[in-house]
Amino acid sequence: MAAWFGGSFEGAPDVGIWLARADGARWTPPVEVATGAQPDGTRLPCWNPVLFQPPNGPLLLFYKVGPSPHEWWGMVTTSSNGGRTWSQPKRLPDGILGPIKNKPVRLKDGTIVSPSSTESRDTPPRWRVHFERSTDGGRTWTSVAPAARTPEVDAIQPTILVRGDSLEALVRTQARRVFMTWSGDGGKSWSALAVTGLANPNAGIDGVTLRDGRALLVYNNSTQARTPLNVALSPNGREWTPVLTLESEPGEYSYPAVIQTSDGLVHITYTWKRLRIKHVVIDPQRLTR
Numbered sequence: 001m002a003a004w005f006g007g008s009f010e011g012a013p014d015v016g017i018w019l020a021r022a023d024g025a026r027w028t029p030p031v032e033v034a035t036g037a038q039p040d041g042t043r044l045p046c047w048n049p050v051l052f053q054p055p056n057g058p059l060l061l062f063y064k065v066g067p068s069p070h071e072w073w074g075m076v077t078t079s080s081n082g083g084r085t086w087s088q089p090k091r092l093p094d095g096i097l098g099p100i101k102n103k104p105v106r107l108k109d110g111t112i113v114s115p116s117s118t119e120s121r122d123t124p125p126r127w128r129v130h131f132e133r134s135t136d137g138g139r140t141w142t143s144v145a146p147a148a149r150t151p152e153v154d155a156i157q158p159t160i161l162v163r164g165d166s167l168e169a170l171v172r173t174q175a176r177r178v179f180m181t182w183s184g185d186g187g188k189s190w191s192a193l194a195v196t197g198l199a200n201p202n203a204g205i206d207g208v209t210l211r212d213g214r215a216l217l218v219y220n221n222s223t224q225a226r227t228p229l230n231v232a233l234s235p236n237g238r239e240w241t242p243v244l245t246l247e248s249e250p251g252e253y254s255y256p257a258v259i260q261t262s263d264g265l266v267h268i269t270y271t272w273k274r275l276r277i278k279h280v281v282i283d284p285q286r287l288t289r
Contacts, residue, residue: 001083002257002269003033003049003061004277015045017063020277021083027279033086034077036065047072050099054106057137059083062098069119074098076138096132096141101157101255102206105167111135113187115158115169116143127154129171133187146181146190153193155179159217161237162209168237174202176223180237198232198240199223204255210284211264218246218256218268229253229270233287243287246270246280253278260284 001022007015017034020027036044047064054060058078066072074092079085092098097116104114114132119125130145158169158181167183171193178198181190198219203226207217215237221230231244246268247253256270265281272278 001051001059002027002277002279003051003063004269004271005046005049005063006030007045011045011068013043013045015047017046017049017061019049019061019083022279033061033083034063034075034089048101050101050103052099052104054112054137058087060138061086062092064097064100070121070125072097093141095143098132101204102159102257103259105160105162107162107186109135109186110137111186112138113160113167114141115160117156117158117171119156126152127156127174129155129158129169129181129193131158131160131169131183131187131190144188144190147192149192153179155193157204159205159207161207161215163215163237168215170196170198170205170207170217172202172204173200176200176202178205178219196238196240201225206256206258208258208260208266210260210266212284214284216258216266216284216287218258218270220254226252226254229256231268231282231287233284244282247272 003019006018016032018030019033020030036046049063052060058080061077064072074097075089077086077089099114100116104112112134117129132141132143134141154174155171157172161168169181171179178196178200179193181193183190201222203220205219215234217232220226229247230242232240232242234240251273258268260266268280
């Protein structure tokens, strides 16, 4: 299943959340499953859908509604039949935005840790990462930010990797590099952001911890442009090796989403030149580093 926002242009009132389902042979035609329709009849743009499937319970679809990233709020809707139909959307509690771009993770004790961030009203806006935790299946949430850093780094849209008993979050920044933060207590506290060797042209990333223990990240290996789009692997979340180029032609290839399915394959979706959603399947066992 893939979800994205689409309409006339990013931020337009007609932008809604669209979804398509794959049955193994083909993708279904896209269907609009959520809009920003307001009680007074006006419509606001939707943003950044995130799908999350807990082991028990319905499929969750988080997204944002609002005129801009510094004014939006979090929404969630659920499906108990594999995305064929969806519940009436609900607004998340005040101060809780839900996962901003990338999927939450569920820990061994059932705790859900959701990667989130904010963009302020300042000019230029200040970007700040935080994490939202739930110990009751998503009914209530608490929020925690990484430890302070000097100098501060404008960072958003974390992706969380499970590294044994620790959590690592890699973040998009305006500093031309991916930064990281670590938690050793299940996401209750996080270290200050630290730079990695991964390039970042102020573009979204996403990763997943593979079943063999390696970490996989999809990112733009550039400090200037959203091309190329690459896959990197790491044995420990700190040292990364580019192993595959998904796109290298001129254009924008961005906002990847990554999962590993029960057959061990890795599925990646991303925007292709802001015109289409592209779906790629790779076998991580063929990536030898």
